[in-house]
Amino acid sequence: ELKVEQNPLFLSMQEGKNYTIYCNYSTTSDRLYWYRQDPGKSLESLFVLLSNGAVKQEGRLMASLDTKARLSTLHITAAVHDLSATYFCAVDIPGGTSYGKLTFGQGTILTVHP
């Protein structure tokens, strides 16, 4: 059974600081997704990582994937208040009968304060 674990689960950051959220998963896969969720809202797609060594950047966020370590990171650079949200990573298993269904981590609640 695929398990996805994120850490930390809670992250309180000062504006302007850098930090990294980690996402570990238990089964071989080269397909990992990062989503953002604001309170009471649905999931917004941030990054789609589909190969070992994939790195994508958007603004102050950068995501990477190491399929050999079964690890993805979401790096936050010079945090600003607008980044406060819950961040989820999700994995699907290619091929077979998984059909692309996603297994999510528990989420990381990020709060950025002055």
Next chain:
Amino acid sequence: GAGVSQTPSNKVTEKGKYVELRCDPISGHTALYWYRQSLGQGPEFLIYFQGTGAADDSGLPNDRFFAVRPEGSVSTLKIQRTERGDSAVYLCASSRQAYNEQFFGPGTRLTVL
């Protein structure tokens, strides 16, 4: 273009009642997924449709839950004899086909009193 839509946005019902939750996927998307998100948790997979057929319903918690997609577009998740433990946000997602990026709807918040 229009994204995934879900109705109602909120549903409050009493224990034992029947509810239906509707999902309108993005036009042209053949793959449709239902997930359930409990408070403070990540979404959990319920069921996957490819076209009209449920290809994978392994995530449905029990036989009180059922879903249909009769014309390969709109899907309805049906819950019989609701229980308080069914309270959660039910999310629908669609993609062009299986294994493509999924786009999520706003969700239906179900509260069972």
